[in-house]
Each structure stands twice: as C-alpha cells, then as structure tokens.
Amino acid sequence: MTHPANLLPPQTWKASWKVLFRFVFIYFIIQCVPLDIRYFVGLFHIHWLELSFRDIFYLTRYSPKFVSGNAPFNSFADWGIAAFIALTGTLVWTYFDKARQQYNQLYYWLRVIVRYRLAIGVIAYGLLKLFPQQLPYPSISQLNTQYGDLSAWKIFAMSTGVVPSMEAFLGLVETVAGLLLLNRRTATIGAGVIITFTGNVFMSNLAYEGGEYVYSFYLVVLALFLLSYDIIRIISLLTLEQPTAPNTVRPYLPQPWHRGLKFALKTLFIFFFVGLYGYKTYASYRNAGYQYPKTPGLEHAAGIYNVSTFRINNQEIPYSLTDSVRWKDVVFERWATLSIRSNRYVHPDLADTEEIYTNDADKNYELAGSVSRHYYSYGIDTGRQIIFLQNKNRHHQREKLVLHYIRPDSSRIILSGTNEKQDSVYAVLDKIDKKYPLIEGRRKPLKL
C-alpha cells in the first residue's frame, strides 16, 4: 500500500539514539519498578485477609527514595541519584552491547512498564475523588474558621470539598485517563489528558503549598515520556499536514503461553488496582469516607454554640475578643470531636500530603492547616455525664480536660470541670441557629 520503510520501525538506530535509550531505560526502570527493600517490607505487613483500599493506595504511591528525609515522597535529589546510576549503567551497557542494532522491543516493554506505573498512580487518586472522600465537605468547625486562619492548601481542599459533584468529575477524568493507558492504542491520548490534568495538579501543589508537588511532577514526567513517542507523528499530521505513519511496533510474543501469561498478568493487574481497589474505595465512601473520625459524638449535640457565660476558678470573664483564656464559641461535630475558638495560640499542623489513617486518633484532616480553634477528641461516660477531652493537635498533645456536662434543654449545654491548666472552668453553651449561604444557595434573595 504505502512505502514499506515508512511503516516499519527502523531496524538500525543511530548510535546517539541507542545511547540515549539505554539511559532512559535504566532511569525509568529505577523510577517505576519497586527495587526498594522497604517496599517489600510494607508489602509483607499487609493483612491480606482484611485488605483495605488504604494498603493498595500506598502500594500505588511507590517512588524510589535514596535520600532519607522528612518528606514522605522522594525529592528531586532522588531523581538526580537515579540519573547518575542510569548514566553509569549506560556507560557499562554501551561498552558491552556494541553489536546491537535497535531496541524496538525493549522500548515497547519500557513503555508498558511506564504506562502501568502511571496508570495505577492516577487511578489511585482518581477513585478517591470519583467516590468523593479525598476532599470531604467541611466540618462545622471548618465552616466557622476565618478565611485568613486557613492555610492555602486547606482552602484548596475545603473549596473543592464543598462541591462533591465537582470532585467526582475530576476523579472521573483522572480515572478514565488512567484506564486509557492500559491499552497501547489509547495510551497516547491518556498521556495527553494526564499531562494537562496532573500538570494542573502539579501547578496547584506549587501554588497552594501542597506537599505532593514532587510526586505529581513525577507522574507528569512519566506522561511526557509516553507522549514523546507519538508527538512527532501528531505534529507531522496536524501542524505540518503531512502523510504520517503510525506506530507499528508490536510485542514479540512467539509462544502461545507468552500471550496467555500477558493476558493473565494484565487481568490480574486490572482486577487488583482497578476492580478491587475501586470496590474498596466505594465501600469506604458508603461508610462516610476516611478523613473524619468514625466514633459518634454526644447525641443530638452537633452544631455551633455561643459561650454565654464563662468562669475560670469561679471568676466570671465577660465576652472578649482579646482575652486568651475565655472561649469565644464551641462546636460539637457529629463525630466525637469538639472544637473551641479562643484567642489562645494554636500551633498549626500543616498536614499537606494525602494520608489515610485507620485510627480515629490519627485522623487530623479536620484540624490540619488551620489555626484559631483547638480540636479535641473525646470519650463519653454517659452514666456519670462526663466527657474526657484530649487535644488532637500533635503540638498540643499534653492538653487534657475532664468536663461534666448538663443539658437543661435541647439547645443548651453546661460544661464544668478542669481545663488543661488544672483550673476549674464553667461554661454555658447556647446553640446558634446558624445558616450558611453555602447551603442556602444564591438563587433566591437571601438575608443572612
């Protein structure tokens, strides 16, 4: 039909291309294939009988880590080390592999590895959003925090959290792009979508001071590598408007069992990282997500309360915006969290990477990236009508309060006991019938 040379992959590569390929090959193998002993240690710690989406999520987030540090992800220094190893390897490889004419097959398989690595990376985050729980709807405490008392990253999370439909839409785009990578023919389109989508995530991470900019850029680089395979073709067809040959490299699988194995591996992969993981994230979503604690709070108490009366060591303190002891308002969440707004210093907990905790005590999403409120988890002794408060912020962990509660009617709670300084405290809380424009909407005239 057409000139055969134009359809077949080149059978001899230029020397420079061969050298470049060797480097790229080693570099991306280091970046994508878990060779790190820590990864396997983590793998053995998974309870396979009660496998959680959390376990799979952490499996998908692998990237090599040579430099130890506080960052949960690799840093750009790790990229440099990977590049150095690749460079050394390239020299050795070039010395021993002079006879080689081309790496068409090896290039194909390298792209397979990168495609699958990238696919699980974006699908892992995509499904957390498709079943919207990564960025949950703000808690009552968060709704009652001033804008300037939030970190940029927190504002980003809350601003997305207020519209679950938007979050699901973003998750859908991310998931579909990941799925497109699982097929050779659609991989380039998937890579193109990921470059724009994850490129935007990367920019957001930089702009909003999120902690995952290295990792998101890592995913973008993988996508760029995949797109580079076809970019010349796309420019040739669209911009230069010239006849263009497609990719014709096919995997070389001579034996039937080769093809059987490929099919089995692919199926297993998709089952585990898409099917099983998807099912587990959906189950988590149905079970109210993973960001907020599960333990229920004081019954029918959820809401924001004005502190009408406040006494310390039996001395009444009038309303004040400047006093550092007096409470301004108190929030009971639906779960066992109570937050107090006061003029007392809050050391911010800037949790800016995505972590999935199983224990309520570790779940810090609600307080992360905000100041002006102290957050306490509490246990209830309903018989003695006592709540035991424990400051959730890891910078204020020694603070404990034991408070007796009385509920004269449905809108009033009276707390008395000892505060974190062992002073006696007495507070009358009156529920505020708070209306939020966020919930009322802006479609009808509104007076608030």
Next chain:
Amino acid sequence: MSDITHSAPATQDTSATVHTTATAITPVKPWKGYQRIAFRIAFVFFIIMCIPTSWNWYTHLFTMDWLHLKYRDVYDIARFQPNLWNIESESGRWGIASYASWLAALGIAVIGAAIWTLFDRRKEYNVLYYWLRVIVRYRAGIGIIGFGYTKLFPVQMPYPSISNLHTNFGDFTAQKIYWLSIGIVPWYQVFAGIVEVLAGVLLFFRGTAAIGAVLLAGALANITFVNFAYDGGVHVYSAYFVLLGLFVLAYDIPGIYRLLVLEKYTVPVHYYPSFKEKWQQYTRYGLKSGAIILFVLILFYLQMWNYLYDPYKQPVTKGLADTQGYYNVTAFRLNNKVIPYSPLDTVRWQHVTFEKWSSLTYQVNKPVWLDLSNGGGSPKNDVDRNFELAGVAGGRRFFFYEADTVKQELVLRDKNRSAVNQGRERQRRNATDRPNTSKKKDPLFVLHYEKTGPRRIILYGLNENKDSIYVILDKVDKQYLLSPGNISAGQY
C-alpha cells in the same frame, strides 16, 4: 465528514501532494447527502453563534474612541454571545433553560438549512467549511484571549480583601468560595491565563488550531463544570467556548483517531482557498494581522495598564493613609451610652477593617441582604465595585468612603445595594450601559476621624440612622496562616 480527512492515501506514492487547493487537479469527492445537510445546519448555526447580532455591539464598535482605547472597550468587543431567547425562571438563569438561545439558533439553522437544501445543488462545501472554521477559530480565539488576559494580569480573581480574610469560611456563597480560592494564588491565576491566551493564539493559525482547540475545550469544560457546581452563573458563556472548540477539533479528530488508535497510515487532505489576486492576499494578511494586533498586542497593553492602575474588581481610590488593617472595637458608644462587646449585639460594631483602597467594613450581629452577584461587570465607579462584598454573609457592612483629610472627615456610602441586586449581575447588556453612580440615592453619612496614635483611630459622628456614635478602634497585629498575595494589582 471522515472521508475528507483521510481519503485513502495515494496508492503508490507517499510523497503525494498534500496541500490540495480548491483549484487543484485532483478531482474533489462529492459529499454524502446527510453530510451536506449537516453542514448547512452547522453553517447557519455557527454563523449565528459567532457573528454579533446585537445592535449595541456595532454601535459600540463604531463610536468608541480608537485613539484613546481603554481596556473595557476592547474587552467588550471580544465578549458577546447570541442572546435570542431568555427564559425567566430558575432554570433559565441557572440551569438547562439558560441555553434557550442555543436552541433558538439551532431552530433557525434547521429552517435555514431546509431552504438552502431546496435551492442548492452543490456536491461539496470543502472551501465553505474552511471559511466557517476560520470564523469559529477567530471568534473563539478572540473571546478566550479577552478572558485570558484578565488572569495573565491577575485581576479577574483578586486576593481576598482584609474583610474577606476575617469572614468565616461558611459565610461565603459557593461561587465566592471558588473565586477566592483562585484569588489566593496569583501565580496560579497567571498560569491559567497563559494557558488561555496560548489556546487563543494557537487558534489563529490553521496548523496549530487543533492543539489550541484541545486546550480551549479542556480548560473551558472544566470552567463550565465549575460554574454548574458552584452556581457561578457563567456556565453558558464558558460552555459556548467548549462548543466552538469542539467544532474546530471535530475536523481533526478522524485523522488523530486513525493515526493513534487505528494505527493506520494517515494522509491529511485539506481544501484551502487559493488567493490568486494581490488584493485578496493583502486583505487576508490585513485582517489576520489586524485581529492579532488588536486582541493580542493592544489588549495586552491595555490589560497591563488595567492591572497596574485600574484593577476592575477592586476600587482604585487609595484608602486613608496608614490605616490599612484589622481593628478591634475597644469602646463603642451609641447616643452616649456605652455598649459592651457581645457577639450577640445587633448595633455594636465588631471586626472593623480598613482596606488599602477606600473601603471601611464592620460586622454587626444583624442579617443583611446579600449581594448575590459575581462582583464583576467591570463598573467604572469605585462605589459600584462590589467584588469584596459579593457573596459575603455574616452581617458585615461595606462602605465606600471619601476622605477629607483637612476636615478629618469620612463621607461614607453603603456599597450594598440590598434589594436591587438580588442574585443577579448588575444589568449590563452592552458596553455603553454602565451603572451610573450619580443617580444613586444611598444615604450618605459623615464621620469625623482622629488618629491618636499609630495604631488607634477614633471615629465619631452621626451614623446612617442619625444616631450619634463614638468608636475607638485599635489595630490588631494579625498573623495570617494564609500566605500573603505576592503579586497584587493596583497602586496603593
């Protein structure tokens, strides 16, 4: 029209001529019947969508002062969409019925195509299709560049005012939350602007139009979704660009699909008009360079000027010197009676702010009618610039003031137009129709001010209800967790 883009490649020779012009020797393949009908509908439809049908647009175009161009002039040329049919209902404002004009355009297109089909016996529209895409490309490119520059020079979503920083997150409308969340990261806004302007510029050239269309449709699809999700109110105009982008892209999709997904040899076949006459060539270059000069270069300059000296979302008048900040109300007297602080009090001021521009705000525990507009509309007068109060609840009052530094007086005017402005952008159907402040009947009131120290301001006088007030304000050294905006518009 898949057979246009990849008619089977020439059988023996891969280096066959690619740039087939309308007058080339290669015989032109006739289109199928349904393709011709579809094209006629598409032609009429997109002409209605892309050519301004409002008389005001032309009036504006021919009456504006071309020697002293202002940002708003060019922006208003770039910004139009068909306005054929408005449905007065909630859905007509926020939902699916707001696309009624599109439906009307489609109706006209179907009727037009039916008449056209009766009279026309042509077998193909390759060249007309080319011209239709030119029109759509330029319409989309010009429109998105107009938008893009307001982000490239970040004025579309300003950094939150001090009063906004002291508003509870839950006291904003969803729309406001989204806009503020972009406003806090000016560099990100600049990046978004670059993407939009780039998409627009790429659309001006046929070789890069497909890439521009992908960027445009992708970015604007996201914005459309945002507008639905956050009740942003601009869902129709943003979807308009998605539609135009997809139309431009549709031409190239079959080729891309064939090359990448089917993995087949692909030969692009394009029908371009030939410009034989000198005047045709000059006209083409003239129009093209005219569009690029006006909407890429001149608009760049005008928008930069706007960013530097007249950011349209925030007032330009400087605030009273050395007052910018957040204040505690240390003492408050109403008709000489001291009122102690209480979060429940309905008259005592709380949380007072002075902005770097001439706005004074305070909070009272009393509901106010919300300004439910987007805070846009590029009004000329400061008192009409309502971005800081749009979508803000929590009982905060916003005042524009004129300071008389000799008499030490602030003439205050309420910025919230309460009942007038419920849920709608201020009416502004075309460029020349701008709100006129002189007709406003807001009651003015005058407060004396005294600065008794670097951090203390005392205000006294009669408030809008003719009650005497006396207020001592003490500035708070507020540390925000949110990082300050590192590029900000305006000169203050």
